[in-house]
Amino acid sequence: MIEFEDVTKQYPDGTVAVDKLSLQIPSNQITVFVGPSGCGKTTSLRMINRTIERTSGTISIDGTDINSQDAVTLRRGIGYVIQNAGLFPHRTVVDNIATVPKLLGWDKRKARDTAMELIERVGLDPKMAERYPAQLSGGQQQRVGVARALAADPAIMLMDEPFSAVDPIVRHQLQEELLRLQRDIGKTIVFVTHDIDEAIKLGDNVAVLQVGGKLAQFAPPAELLANPADDFVRGFVGQDRGYRALTFVYTDQLTVQPLPADLALTDGVPVGWKNGSEKLEPVGAVFKRGDSLRAALDAVLTSPNGLGVVVDDEGRAVGVVDQGAVAEALRS
Numbered sequence: 291m292i293e294f295e296d297v298t299k300q301y302p303d304g305t306v307a308v309d310k311l312s313l314q315i316p317s318n319q320i321t322v323f324v325g326p327s328g329c330g331k332t333t334s335l336r337m338i339n340r341t342i343e344r345t346s347g348t349i350s351i352d353g354t355d356i357n358s359q360d361a362v363t364l365r366r367g368i369g370y371v372i373q374n375a376g377l378f379p380h381r382t383v384v385d386n387i388a389t390v391p392k393l394l395g396w397d398k399r400k401a402r403d404t405a406m407e408l409i410e411r412v413g414l415d416p417k418m419a420e421r422y423p424a425q426l427s428g429g430q431q432q433r434v435g436v437a438r439a440l441a442a443d444p445a446i447m448l449m450d451e452p453f454s455a456v457d458p459i460v461r462h463q464l465q466e467e468l469l470r471l472q473r474d475i476g477k478t479i480v481f482v483t484h485d486i487d488e489a490i491k492l493g494d495n496v497a498v499l500q501v502g503g504k505l506a507q508f509a510p511p512a513e514l515l516a517n518p519a520d521d522f523v524r525g526f527v528g529q530d531r532g533y534r535a536l537t538f539v540y541t542d543q544l545t546v547q548p549l550p551a552d553l554a555l556t557d558g559v560p561v562g563w564k565n566g567s568e569k570l571e572p573v574g575a576v577f578k579r580g581d582s583l584r585a586a587l588d589a590v591l592t593s594p595n596g597l598g599v600v601v602d603d604e605g606r607a608v609g610v611v612d613q614g615a616v617a618e619a620l621r622s
């Protein structure tokens with residue numbers, strides 16, 4: 291656990307970036323710092339690896355004050371990913387990733403083997419190992435940044451707006467990859483973003499900060515959406531928080547109807563709706579039992595006839611739901 295106790299950061303010009311921040315960041319989970327520009331997210335994050343020194347208060351990791359150890363040693367044990375990846379331009383991908391292991395004195399072979407493993411782990415083609423950062427896309431550079439942060443297998447990884455500079459589609463892919471990776475590696479991740487959707491998607495817990503570095507609320511995303519602590523959080527979480535909250539309501543209670551005859555199937559997989567003409571109409575989004583109600587509603591809304599298709603793990607249709615069933619599940 292990383293614990294902030296009454297932590298304040300005042301810059302030499304008098305700016306109080308973080309004001310008496312107290313919170314507990316659980317181990318092996320993703321905690322997101324979110325809030326408007328200038329609210330002290332980056333300052334709070336960088337105080338954890340002491341690239342910014344706090345003015346007062348205590349930060350401890352598993353009960354040990356981070357000031358009781360040498361800052362460089364502390365930093366080498368904490369992965370750090372920043373926007374635009376911050377890769378060394380004159381080092382190849384594999385050398386970038388092996389940077390910290392080499393600093394830690396690992397032998398060259400082990401450092402390289404670990405780097406090659408990580409290249410695959412973050413979803414990159416091993417052929418990219420010998421390229422230079424400028425020869426990669428923005429999304430690929432970010433993956434290298436994540437691999438580099440993981441190279442020495444740190445227990446903690448700090449991520450500062452790591453996906454902000456890529457387009458929305460790549461950003462979505464990188465978010466999915468991070469969640470997939472985290473299921474395997476179970477690191478303590480502290481992630482900074484100004485995007486509430488990203489915070490809700492990635493965070494096990496979300497800390498909403500207010501300008502002046504004050505903690506407005508610290509809660510799991512579902513709780514944040516259901517019970518915003520005050521008007522600031524309500525405003526920040528946004529108008530459509532009710533719709534976002536559907537992400538955390540599951541479809542187990544949904545009344546599923548049998549497959550109608552006008553749903554065309556190939557090997558059980560829905561391929562379109564018959565509408566009397568030769569051409570089938572697209573099925574729309576499909577969802578699985580156990581998915582969120584947001585997924586079910588999306589299937590209903592994108593279906594040409596208002597029937598959302600439920601599929602099994604192999605993608606075979608098992609039934610349909612209509613909007614009445616979704617509304618009923620919402621009330622239950």
Ligand SMILES: Nc1ncnc2c1ncn2[C@@H]1O[C@H](COP(=O)(O)OP(=O)(O)OP(=O)(O)O)[C@@H](O)[C@H]1O
Nearest residue numbers: 301303305307326327328329330331332333334484
């Ligand atoms: N070196 C510095 N000297 C003086 N003030 C600073 C310094 N670095 C940051 N600040 C100020 O501290 C406050 C918090 O900055 P910080 O970068 O932590 O915010 P942030 O929430 O990460 O912002 P953003 O989302 O825009 O990156 C801001 O008012 C900023 O101008």
